[in-house]
Amino acid sequence: MKLSALFEQGRFVVTSEVGPPKGSDVSGMLREAAPLSGVVDAVNVTDNQSAVMRLGSLAAAHLLKENGFEPVYQLTCRDRNRLALQSDLLSAAALGLENVLCLTGDHVTSGDHREAKPVYDLDSVQLLQIARTMGEGRDAAGNRLAGKADFCLGAVAHPGAEPQGPQMVKLEKKVRAGARFIQTQAVFEPEMFARFASRASSLGVPILAGVLLVKSKAMARYLNEKVPGVHVPEGFVAQLADGPADRRKETAVRLAVRLIRELRPLCAGVHIMPLGWTDLVPEIVAGIG
C-alpha cells in the first residue's frame, strides 16, 4: 500500500526501518524486522547506509514484502548513474514495491570503501523528477515505458541543518519534483521541529518526524562525530542512560515516547530509527497511544 493512502486517511503514520546485512544471510534482518510486524505501517530499507557496502535495498525490500511487511525502498544517488537508478526503479515496480524514498546518499568517504568513485550522476531532486516521470510512463530520455513505475515518492529533510534557508529552497524543489511525503533526519528538540514544520507547512505534503533511538551516551558522541546530518544535543545526551542494556533500553523507550507525544501535534507521523533495537518499537507505539 502506498503511504500516501494512509496519510489521506488522516492516520498518524508510524514507520520504522531495518538495515540489510553485510553478507547474503538475511535471517538476521528478518529477525530484526519481526517485532515490527503489525506494529508499524511501513518499514524502510536503507541503501548502503553510511556508504557501508551491504546487501542491496531492492532485494531486501522485496524479501520484506514477501514476508508481509510494507517496505519503503530507499534509493540513493551515490552508487548508481541514471541508467542504473531507473533500471532499479523498474525492477522495484516489477517486484510490486510501492514506496520509494529518494536520497542523495552519504559520501563514500564516510563508509567502508573510501576509495570508491562517488557517482552522483543525479541529485535527489533530479531522481524524484525522473521517478515521477517514470510513474507517468516515460524514462528520463523521453522513451515510452512498457508498464509504468508508479510509486509514492518520499524525500528527506534535515530540520536541524543550519542555515535552513538553502535547505528549504531544496526541499521545495523536492516537493515540486514529485515528493508526496517528507521524512526528516533525527529530531531531538520539539521546538526546533516546530520551527521547521511551520516553514514546511506551505509545501502541503505530510511530514514524518525522524525519531532515533540513541542507545547510550557513547553512541550519541559517535553519531555527533561520525554520522553526517545527525546531531544529538547535549541536553538530550544528559538524559541517556549508561550501563546494562535493560536500563538503556528502558530509557530509550521513555525518551522516544515523550518525544513523539510532543511531536505528534506538529507532524503527520513519525519514522522510528531503532538502529537494531526494533524490539523496543512495539512498546513505543503502544506508549504513544
Add this chain to the structure above:
Amino acid sequence: MIGTIGKPIDEVMSCLKDRDDLFVVGCGGCAKAIHSGGEVEVAGMVEELTRRGKRVIASGVPERTCYIQHTRAFLEPLKDKVARCGALVVMGCGGAVQIVRQATEEWGLVKPVVSALNSVGHFDTVVPGHEFVEQCLECGDCLLNRTGAICPVTRCAKGLLNGPCGGSQQGRCEVNPERECAWILIYNRLEALGELDKMAAYQPPKDFSKMTRPRRAVYDENAGVTLG
C-alpha cells in the same frame, strides 16, 4: 593552471630500474608556478637521482612543456642527448609527459618517458606562490551564470546541482568540515545579488556527453574553434 605534486621518489626510482643516463625535463608553466617542476625542483631531482647512483646527462625547463612547439624548441639543441639517454624524467603534468613522448616519437625515437609528478586538478592561484584551489572541472557546460559564479560541480563534493545535501552544517561540508559548503556560498551570493530565483529553479541532470573523453579542439581560420 594544472596542479601537480611530486610522486614518492621510490615510485619514480622503481620506473628507472635498469635505466641510466637520464634526461630531466621540467615545465616553466604550471609546474613551476606550483613549485613542483621549475628550475629549483629540477635541480633538486637531478641531485636526488645522482645521490641515488644515477647519471643525469641533461636537464632543463621548457617554457611550457604541454605545448609541443615549446618542447620541440627546448629539446632541439639537445637532440643528441635525447637520443643517448636511457629515459626522460618529466616533472610536469600528465599532458607534459605525453607531449615529451610525442616529441621523441616525432624523431623516430623509442624512449621511456617517466612521470615524476601526479596531476591533481585544474587549479587557480588564490594566494600567489602559496595557495592553489580547484574551482573548475572543465565539464563542458558551464553553469556559473546560474550559480552566482561559484561552481557546484567542482566545489560541492557530490557535484549536486539543486542545493545542499543534508550533510551541510553551519556552512561546512560533510566530507571535510574544513571546506565550505558550495551551496551555502551560492545561496548567500545569489541572495546578495537578488537572484535567489535561480536557485529555486529546477536544474535538470547534467549532460555528461560533453565530458566524453578524450575531448579535442581544432581551430580553423574559417570555422573558428570546433570541438570533436
